[in-house]
Amino acid sequence: MSKGRLALQAPGETCTNTGAGEHVLLAPDDDMDVQAVMDWLRHFDVAGLYTRAIANSIDYVLDGARTGRYDLMAPDVHPGEKASVGAKLEYEVLRSFGLAKTRPLDTHIANVPVDIKATVGSNWAIPSEAHCQLCICTQIQIGRGRHRSWLVRAHRSWLYRGSGNRDGKRGLAVDARNQWSVPLYDWTSLPVNPLTLLTADQAGLVLAKRPGQEQRFGMMFRFLEGHIIPRSVITTVGAGRHDPLRRARNIRKHLAQDGLTLLCGKWRDQQELAAAHKITLGPEDWVALRLEEGQTHDG
Missing domain, CATH: 3.40.600.10 (DNA mismatch repair MutH/Restriction endonuclease, type II)
Structure with missing residues (x-):
């Protein structure tokens, strides 16, 4: 049996x-x-x-x-x-x-x-x-x-x-x-870790020791445009480095040059902008989006 x-x-x-x-x-x-x-x-x-x-x-x-x-x-x-x-x-x-x-x-x-x-x-x-x-x-x-x-x-x-x-x-x-x-x-x-959506080459760039955190965060948000990025992913990409969350916030201007707006769920107005794109941001979530003309945020 x-x-x-x-x-x-x-x-x-x-x-x-x-x-x-x-x-x-x-x-x-x-x-x-x-x-x-x-x-x-x-x-x-x-x-x-x-x-x-x-x-x-x-x-x-x-x-x-x-x-x-x-x-x-x-x-x-x-x-x-x-x-x-x-x-x-x-x-x-x-x-x-x-x-x-x-x-x-x-x-x-x-x-x-x-x-x-x-x-x-x-x-x-x-x-x-x-x-x-x-x-x-x-x-x-x-x-x-x-x-x-x-x-x-x-x-x-x-x-x-x-x-x-x-x-x-x-x-x-x-x-x-x-x-x-x-x-x-x-x-x-189960939630999908967005890093698993990267190609092997993309993951190699995002998780490399060089260049610095801000450049690698910029690559990550460009590769994963429109995907929710939880806090755990930010700290993983910045593993062993100082203050990765602040480094992530610093890349807003760099992303803007490519037409991307970085939103953080910590702020109500940014949650509402994401919701307008049918994306629900938790308080520790991030997302890079292409906003329509006239849409702004105060972050």
Whole structure:
């Protein structure tokens, strides 16, 4: 029998867990804890908060402001670093939803213990303390730039037998995830780092040690005209250099010679100009645009 096709016990049958004792397997609709957590989550844009939390976790792992790295799939990113995105995500999720870190699992939602798990692969390592407990399981496909999450009670009967490691962690059976979990949101796109849109030659110029920051920022905004440039990209291009944000601001006059206007979301009037071009700027976002005649800003 393949690993992904276990002969699973179904809701209504008895789950034998030496830690929690024998208990009845519950379908999500009959599990009051599942319903309580789902009711609590309905007040949030779960997909949006998870998208930002994952993006922040990736930025944290890449540490672009020190390393100049911007692509988690690049060959200079160790597999262990990719895997650590999931560990960082736990804390980003707690912060995003205003949840406290508690024991024995990661947090409590609606007074229900919940473990927060994520994988950049195809399965999760469910620790022994989370067996038969509620877990939010997130799958991140870095190469395809997307993610999705489920809420599931990780019954021991629904975990792979004989696949546990020394810590007692076991994977969740695919059929259990498909049949007896509650999807929190479907596949959702992750933000694209605009530096990944550059050609190899363009990236080489923008991320080179020479010339100075202002010349390289100018090249970047010209190459990426109309693309939102978040603060993390500015600090990545200026990795290891002094005050890259000020250097970026200094290139406005140089871009103007090419007919480009540099807008920063810090200023309301510049947000409105970007919005007129159907671009939403966050408070730390930048974009280089060709404004129509008569459009100005005070930046």
